[in-house]
Amino acid sequence: MLIQAHRATSIAEGPTLRRILLGITLIFLTLFLLFPLAAVFSEALSQGLSVYWQAINEPDATSAIRLTLLVTGLSVSLNLVFGLCASWAVAKFSFPGKSLLITLIDLPFSVSPVISGLIYVLLFGAHGLFGAWLKANDVEIIFAVPGIVLATVFVTLPFVARELIPIMEAQGRGDEEAARTLGASGWQIFFRVTLPNVKWGLLYGVLLCNARAMGEFGAVSVVSGHIRGMTNTMPLHVEILYNEYNFVAAFAVASLLALLALVTLALKALLESHNTNTPNAPRL
Amino acid sequence: MRIDIHDVYKAFEGGSRALNGINMTIADGELVALLGPSGSGKTTLLRAIAGLENPDHGDILFNGGTVAGHDVRDRKVGFVFQHYALFKTMTVRKNVSFGLSILPRKQRPSKAAIIARADELLHLVQLEGLENRYPSQLSGGQRQRVALARALAIEPSVLLLDEPFGALDAKVRKDLRRWLRELHDRTGHTTVFVTHDQEEALELSDRVAVIHQGRVEHMAPPAELYGQPATPFVCSFLGASNQLEVTVSKDQVLHCGHALPLPRPHSITDGPHQLFIRPHEFQIRSVDDQTPGILCRVETVRLSGALVRIDLRFAACGTAIEVEVPILDFERHPWKVGDAAMVTIRNVRMF
Ligand SMILES: Nc1ncnc2c1ncn2[C@@H]1O[C@H](COP(=O)(O)OP(=O)(O)OP(=O)(O)O)[C@@H](O)[C@H]1O
Ligand SMILES: [Mg+2]
Numbered sequence: 001m002l003i004q005a006h007r008a009t010s011i012a013e014g015p016t017l018r019r020i021l022l023g024i025t026l027i028f029l030t031l032f033l034l035f036p037l038a039a040v041f042s043e044a045l046s047q048g049l050s051v052y053w054q055a056i057n058e059p060d061a062t063s064a065i066r067l068t069l070l071v072t073g074l075s076v077s078l079n080l081v082f083g084l085c086a087s088w089a090v091a092k093f094s095f096p097g098k099s100l101l102i103t104l105i106d107l108p109f110s111v112s113p114v115i116s117g118l119i120y121v122l123l124f125g126a127h128g129l130f131g132a133w134l135k136a137n138d139v140e141i142i143f144a145v146p147g148i149v150l151a152t153v154f155v156t157l158p159f160v161a162r163e164l165i166p167i168m169e170a171q172g173r174g175d176e177e178a179a180r181t182l183g184a185s186g187w188q189i190f191f192r193v194t195l196p197n198v199k200w201g202l203l204y205g206v207l208l209c210n211a212r213a214m215g216e217f218g219a220v221s222v223v224s225g226h227i228r229g230m231t232n233t234m235p236l237h238v239e240i241l242y243n244e245y246n247f248v249a250a251f252a253v254a255s256l257l258a259l260l261a262l263v264t265l266a267l268k269a270l271l272e273s274h275n276t277n278t279p280n281a282p283r284l
Numbered sequence: 285m286r287i288d289i290h291d292v293y294k295a296f297e298g299g300s301r302a303l304n305g306i307n308m309t310i311a312d313g314e315l316v317a318l319l320g321p322s323g324s325g326k327t328t329l330l331r332a333i334a335g336l337e338n339p340d341h342g343d344i345l346f347n348g349g350t351v352a353g354h355d356v357r358d359r360k361v362g363f364v365f366q367h368y369a370l371f372k373t374m375t376v377r378k379n380v381s382f383g384l385s386i387l388p389r390k391q392r393p394s395k396a397a398i399i400a401r402a403d404e405l406l407h408l409v410q411l412e413g414l415e416n417r418y419p420s421q422l423s424g425g426q427r428q429r430v431a432l433a434r435a436l437a438i439e440p441s442v443l444l445l446d447e448p449f450g451a452l453d454a455k456v457r458k459d460l461r462r463w464l465r466e467l468h469d470r471t472g473h474t475t476v477f478v479t480h481d482q483e484e485a486l487e488l489s490d491r492v493a494v495i496h497q498g499r500v501e502h503m504a505p506p507a508e509l510y511g512q513p514a515t516p517f518v519c520s521f522l523g524a525s526n527q528l529e530v531t532v533s534k535d536q537v538l539h540c541g542h543a544l545p546l547p548r549p550h551s552i553t554d555g556p557h558q559l560f561i562r563p564h565e566f567q568i569r570s571v572d573d574q575t576p577g578i579l580c581r582v583e584t585v586r587l588s589g590a591l592v593r594i595d596l597r598f599a600a601c602g603t604a605i606e607v608e609v610p611i612l613d614f615e616r617h618p619w620k621v622g623d624a625a626m627v628t629i630r631n632v633r634m635f
Pocket of ligand 1: 296297298300301302320321322323324325326327328329480
């Protein structure tokens, strides 16, 4: 209370400073965020709705949309499982190498996405470590959907786990132990106690993971091979169209991605307001 | 249910020895308090009984049969955690019915029966009307009772409570304490509770186990524990005591070279010993009295409710003691700072 009151007065004391700071912030936001966003939509719609509709209804575009949804669905589900397991293990058990595991989970954040893609090419590509074996057994990973999923999973690996670990750690083992004394089995504890306790954090992590999975460019670009109608995701498709000077179509597909980003943002805001409004929900 | 604990040891990673050879027997239907200073191993012992902690050595028996290797789920122990550990995403009613709702389908009562049972328990803990609240919307005392109702729902044969009244204010504590005793008498569970409040332990329980450094120092009914403590630790831990270094030789008890007005106890060997005297076990008289005693000088006089606390100092060697006098005696003889007084000793414990 005291600190807040103090802050309020000190800000009120410098109205000029406040105006300058606010002005700078707004200029930056407009220049770097609102303008480009508006440009995407205006360019996409510059030749009317029907052209826009055609651009996103064209077979290569719909294929890219479908692939993006598939890859996102798969990688978000995989990361959901991984994130739950990893955060559960880290937060509720002690084992040797625990801090190493936490560091490893963060690795994809610090590695350039291009390198993340290259790792898989080196492993599964035609001249890669397992390349010969995969070819002999007729398994396609690189320049095919599995490779894209792998690269996306790698890049988005930290989102769910990172979100859950601090929440689970803060909650400790008390609730689980209480459930055990009441006779609950491991699964019952997980589904009835642990999961409900972290559900808002989990949703938040999934949302972030989802946004990143849809938009991932670098890693996917390396492993995809850019085969139109086959291994092109939406971001890759946008690039191809753009390089072909097909601006309207490029921006039309881009506008879909932007729209998805806006929806994610809105959901995130909704989640956050839910969290601050309910006293019993864990804080994100 | 009768609980036997045989020679239980437990050390944690990092070398801290929490339990150091615990032995005790808790009779069926008994209400036992585990009392001890912070870090003495009370919580660890309670958790070992519940199965939340595995002893490194030793055995725990329920009704004569070992429970080593029995999972927590199978022990049917009601556990009330220090901070309640209520499920915060569930309503009060859901919390209380949790234990029944997770039973295998064959043993599980119908939905209506579960709700009825939960409401019955909430009535027992006097929380009717709060069924649909969430734990965050309850006071500390109410949460405590929800935790208790939840533990009772599985009809445990043993009820274990870790500092059940720790986080509550004095008034609520007193009420809940009496209420827990009544509940215990009515249901007949074997109940073990942890406390570091000695008044609570002495007032509430059939027997108190004083735990110190992972060992049972003394386990006895409250009156015996207070009157004839087994060890110096128990004596100084329970209630206020004046502690004097004495030497026993021949038929005398000497304190810094002066004989105290005490008969020499028979069971004690010659040599240095520790003498514990409770503040009310001194008698303080005027110097004109002809009874032999220790000549003292009054240092401070403090009124505290129905008692007067008087600090005195031995005239001969300067040892300070604290004496309690009932207010009626004090009114008959109002001691003032600087008065000379003759102190006699009614009762002592010597180790
Ligand atoms: N999980 C743990 N890991 C390591 N050491 C522990 C653990 N739990 C307890 N200890 C140690 O074991 C000893 C006994 O702890 P315990 O919690 O049983 O004490 P307590 O008597 O309940 O104390 P308090 O009155 O403060 O609750 C302490 O020294 C404590 O530091
Ligand atoms: Mg404790």
